[in-house]
Amino acid sequence: MFKSTESYFQGRMAILATKHGKEQVIAPALARLGVTVVVASDFDSDRFGTFSREIPRCGTQEEAALAKAEAVLAQTGADLVIASEGSFGPHPQFPMLPSDRELILLVDRRHDLVLRGEVLSLDTNFSHATVSHLEEALAFGARVGFPSHGLIAMAQADPLPNTPIFKGIQSEEQLQRAIATLQTNHATLHLETDMRAHMNPTRMRVIAQAAAELVQAMAQGCPQCGWPGFVACEHLPGLPCELCGAPTGAIKASRYLCQHCLYELTVPVPETVADPSQCYFCNP
Structure with a gap:
């Protein structure tokens, strides 16, 4: 069904906009298409926003990822750049549960092409708590995978000027020092999961899934013109x-669209019928 895209990417080098180790999962994924991933040197992704909110994110998730990519293009003169951005909050269908939406963009200046890999996952430890002593902090840590998953400690949820923020806490000793420092001026403090990729193995797994989605988009060429991203x-x-034969909410087909020639193709799913549990009439 898909045309080969080997001529677009084989043997090329992509510069990755990260300072938090995302190359660990992105580089192996793109290597399958013959792309070598190199981390941008001296790239400060924090200027585009921090999860701890002392630097607001610039625009939407996609705008922030694109801004990172554009910055690396300007900094390096490269023609193939990768940038990603994560976003955490209530799941759109299950608002009582936290979710992780990971977006990875590939910007190809040689072919004037932008491709994306995106995943929305319930696999996240995203959480926060207000604590007043070490035992409460350790109890919170136990719930979110500490110490293999880092913590952030600050005076309150909204960062205060001239008040320290302790990031990357991965030991009881570090946690105790952060609490002692913050409690010189505050009776309670705000703890939250450190969602930076190198501090959060759970998030890194979701980034790997998004990288796999990006590679799939790169590999699927339009059946008509061969353009990647079909x-x-x-x-x-x-x-x-x-x-009963009534239409259900289950997917019956997927519509594919070429960004380049606008060729469309509707592909039915292999299944011919849906389970009655998905039927509005049989299972109202």
């Missing part, structure tokens, strides 16, 4: 119920 742009519900 991926599903829409999933169409309506697979008929196995019991």
Whole structure:
């Protein structure tokens, strides 16, 4: 169904905009297409926003990722750049549960091409707590995977000017020192999970999933013109119920669209019927 995209990427070097170790999972994924990933030197991704909020993110998640990519393009003169951005908050379908949305962009100046890999996952330890002593802090840490997952400690959830923020806490001793320092002026303090990739193995796994999605987009060439990024742009519900035949919310087909020639293709799913549990009539 897809044309080969080997001529677009084989043997090329991509510069990755990161300072938090994302190359650990992104580089092996792109190596499968013959792309060598090199980390941008002296690149400060924090200027585009920090999870600890002392530097607000510039624009939307996609705008922030694109701004990182544009900065590396300007800094290095490269023609192939990768940048990513994570976003954490309530899951759109299950708002009581936290979620991690990871976006990775590939900007190819040689071909005037932007491709993306994106994953929305419930696999996250994203959380926070207000604590007043070490025992409470350790109890919170136990719930979120500390010490293999880092913590951040600050006086309150909204960062205060001239007040320290302790990041990358990965030992009880570091945690105790942070609490002692902050409690010289504050009775309670704010603890939260450190969501930077190198401090959060759970997040790194989701970034790896997004990298796999990006590689799939890179590898899928348009059947008509061969342009990379021939991926599903829409999933169409309506697979008929196995019991009564009525359309359900289950996906019946996916619509693919070429960014270049605008060729469209609708591909039905392998299944011909949906389980009655997904039927609005059989399982109202």
